[in-house]
Structure formats: structure tokens, C-alpha cells
Amino acid sequence: MTASSAFFNSKQDWLSHTLENASKALPQCRHRLPGGGELVQLGTGILQVSPPVDCQNTHQDAMMISAGVHGNETAPIEVLNQLVNELRSGALQPACPALLILGNPQAMVTGQRFIDANLNRLFSGAHRRDEVRQTPEAERAQQLEQLCQTFAEQTQARSLALSHYDLHTAIRSSQREKFALYAFVAGRQVPAEQCAFLLEADVHTLLLQHKAGTTFASFSSSALKAQSFTVELGQVKPFGQNDLSRFQGIHNALKRRLAGLPAPASAATAGEPAEMAIFQVVHEILNSGEDFQFHVPDDVANFTQYAPGTVIWEDSHQRYCVGERPEAIVFPNRDVPIGQRVGLLVSRLAV
Numbered sequence: 001m002t003a004s005s006a007f008f009n010s011k012q013d014w015l016s017h018t019l020e021n022a023s024k025a026l027p028q029c030r031h032r033l034p035g036g037g038e039l040v041q042l043g044t045g046i047l048q049v050s051p052p053v054d055c056q057n058t059h060q061d062a063m064m065i066s067a068g069v070h071g072n073e074t075a076p077i078e079v080l081n082q083l084v085n086e087l088r089s090g091a092l093q094p095a096c097p098a099l100l101i102l103g104n105p106q107a108m109v110t111g112q113r114f115i116d117a118n119l120n121r122l123f124s125g126a127h128r129r130d131e132v133r134q135t136p137e138a139e140r141a142q143q144l145e146q147l148c149q150t151f152a153e154q155t156q157a158r159s160l161a162l163s164h165y166d167l168h169t170a171i172r173s174s175q176r177e178k179f180a181l182y183a184f185v186a187g188r189q190v191p192a193e194q195c196a197f198l199l200e201a202d203v204h205t206l207l208l209q210h211k212a213g214t215t216f217a218s219f220s221s222s223a224l225k226a227q228s229f230t231v232e233l234g235q236v237k238p239f240g241q242n243d244l245s246r247f248q249g250i251h252n253a254l255k256r257r258l259a260g261l262p263a264p265a266s267a268a269t270a271g272e273p274a275e276m277a278i279f280q281v282v283h284e285i286l287n288s289g290e291d292f293q294f295h296v297p298d299d300v301a302n303f304t305q306y307a308p309g310t311v312i313w314e315d316s317h318q319r320y321c322v323g324e325r326p327e328a329i330v331f332p333n334r335d336v337p338i339g340q341r342v343g344l345l346v347s348r349l350a351v
């Protein structure tokens with residue numbers, strides 16, 4: 001295969017090229033951008049954006065932007081593909097080094113959350129566990145960890161601050177349509193400029209994770225020292241059924257960052273705590289085994305509140321009831337393997 005045929009061409013966009021080659025290991029190849037700089041294909045669905053060498057990176061930052069870690073969460077994939085189209089046409093001239101990732105191309109082809117194992121539980125080395133060995137997701141997690149590690153080393157060598165935005169859509173509807181989860185690192189506080197960026201992207205709710213885990217964002221924050229967020233942008237829909245006008249906020253905010261432009265004037269005050277509703281995790285519900293019973297109905301929306309005393313789950317040993325203050329449910333999903341998360345109970349922080 002020649003370098004040019006391995007790279008998407010003028011008639012094909014990044015997304016269709018990735019879907020077509022989902023099961024292949026594409027070789028590294030380069031594509032010059034019209035205004036300078038280049039796109040480097042590091043693997044299937046993985047592009048490194050390199051600004052022109054003489055470009056002033058006034059913000060001194062770099063980004064990893066991922067989508068499609070769950071293959072059926074299509075809107076953020078389409079947003080990322082739009083950004084690549086704009087880079088290729090010259091409508092977007094890059095000033096910020098970036099790694100753009102379509103997480104699980106094989107699951108994107110089949111329209112599933114995952115093929116054999118949930119990719120977003122396989123980072124921080126969890127891909128080495130026996131029960132996921134040789135699954136497509138374990139191989140992908142290992143590849144992504146390696147490429148992200150190399151990218152992070154390059155950014156550290158240039159003293160660039162690294163941000164990671166892992167873009168998702170949720171299974172359930174949500175009382176708060178867009179929300180971000182801030183990956184846990186002990187002692188860390190959310191920087192005001194990250195809050196301002198999320199608000200610029202129309203994300204007005206932030207959930208502080210309570211412990212490190214095996215998600216992509218947790219890996220990038222713990223192992224690569226990035227400022228990392230899993231960003232939930234709406235509800236899961238198949239390709240072609242998304243109303244992309246609802247994703248304009250994240251598109252415009254990422255485009256602005258990639259172009260190295262200053263934050264809009266409105267963002268100057270937007271980092272104020274009052275603008276962002278901040279929640280913390282009170283309890284993580286885990287599937288404890290065969291006698292586990294989850295009392296939250298399947299059709300409940302994210303952030304639905306439960307009154308003190310409500311029984312949320314029980315098994316033969318214990319029962320969890322809401323504490324003295326109301327608690328809201330996020331990511332309820334009874335259909336997970338034993339030991340995995342069934343949902344989070346969260347409460348709003350007083351400002």
C-alpha cells in the first residue's frame with residue numbers, strides 16, 4: 001500500500017476512511033495542510049495535528065480530543081470529523097498541537113457501545129487483565145496509551161500544558177443535557193480557565209470524580225498529568241440522526257482552541273463558580289453479584305433526584321438508602337458485568 005492510498009483522499013473524509021479501515025492497522029503517513037502544518041496519521045482513527053513550525057503557540061497548550069470510545073456515541077465523532085474537514089480545507093489553521101482520536105472504530109462500524117469489552121474501563125493497564133486478553137478493545141487501549149504517552153512526552157518537552165477532552169453522549173436522557181466529569185487526582189482543583197472553556201462549550205454542569213479509575217480520562221490525568229474531562233454532550237443516536245446544531249458550542253470552542261485564538265470576552269467572567277453547577281460523587285453503585293437488585297427504573301433521566309431514605313440498591317448483605325440530603329442518579333445502567341459501575345449518586349456542592 002502506498003503512503004497516499006493509506007491516507008484519506010479529497011473524495012473521502014476522515015470518518016469514512018476510518019470506518020472503511022476499522023479492522024486494519026494503517027501505516028503512519030503525512031498530509032500537508034493548506035496554510036502550513038500537517039496532519040500525521042498515527043494509526044486507524046488517530047491523527048496528530050502539527051501546526052506550522054514558525055507558528056506562535058501563545059497559549060502554550062496542547063490538546064488530546066477523543067470521541068467514539070463508545071462506538072454508538074456518534075455526535076461527538078461527527079464533531080471531530082467536522083474539525084478535521086476544516087483543517088484540511090484551510091478553514092481552520094492550527095496553532096495548537098493536538099491528538100485527535102476516534103476511540104473504537106470497530107464498534108463504530110457495528111453501531112455498538114463496544115465489541116467485546118467496554119474500552120472506557122480498560123485504561124491505566126486494565127487492558128492487561130486476563131478476562132479481556134486479545135479482545136479488540138484491549139489491543140486498542142494499549143495502542144492509545146502508547147501513542148498518548150508519546151504525545152504527552154513531546155508536549156512536556158516543549159513545556160506545553162496538556163488538556164484531554166474525551167467526548168461522549170449518554171445512554172439516558174438528562175435533566176442537565178451537557179455535563180463534564182473531572183478526572184480525579186488527589187488534591188487537584190479545577191482550574192478557572194478549564195471551567196471557562198467548558199462554559200464556552202455550553203457545558204454548565206461539572207461532576208467531580210471521587211477516585212481514579214480505568215477510564216481514558218483517568219489514565220490521561222493520572223499517567224500523563226493532563227487536565228482531563230469526560231464530556232457528556234447529549235444522548236446517544238445513530239449516525240445521521242444527530243441534530244448537530246446542539247453540538248455547536250463544543251465545536252466552536254474546540255475550533256477556537258485549535259486555532260490558538262483568545263477566549264471570547266464573555267469567558268473572562270465565566271469561570272466564576274456561580275456559572276457552573278458543581279456536583280460531587282457521594283456513592284458509586286457497583287454490581288455486587290447475582291442477588292444484586294437495582295431499584296432505579298430503566299427509563300430514569302440522569303440527575304433525577306431521590307429523597308432521603310429512598311432505597312437505591314440492595315443485595316443479600318447490604319442495602320443503600322439515600323442519606324440526609326437528596327441524591328441524584330447519573331449513568332444508571334443495570335446491564336453491566338459483576339464488579340462494574342451501575343451508576344453514581346451525586347449531590348450538588350454549595351457555592
Ligand SMILES: O=C(O)CCC(=O)N[C@@H](CCC(=O)O)C(=O)O
Nearest residue numbers: 120168170171172181215230331
Ligand atoms: O450514559 C451512560 O450510562 C454512559 C455514558 C458514558 O459512556 N459515560 C462514561 C463516563 C466515564 C466516567 O465515568 O468518567 C462511561 O461510562 O464510560
Ligand SMILES: [Zn+2]
Nearest residue numbers: 070073168169
Ligand atoms: Zn460513552
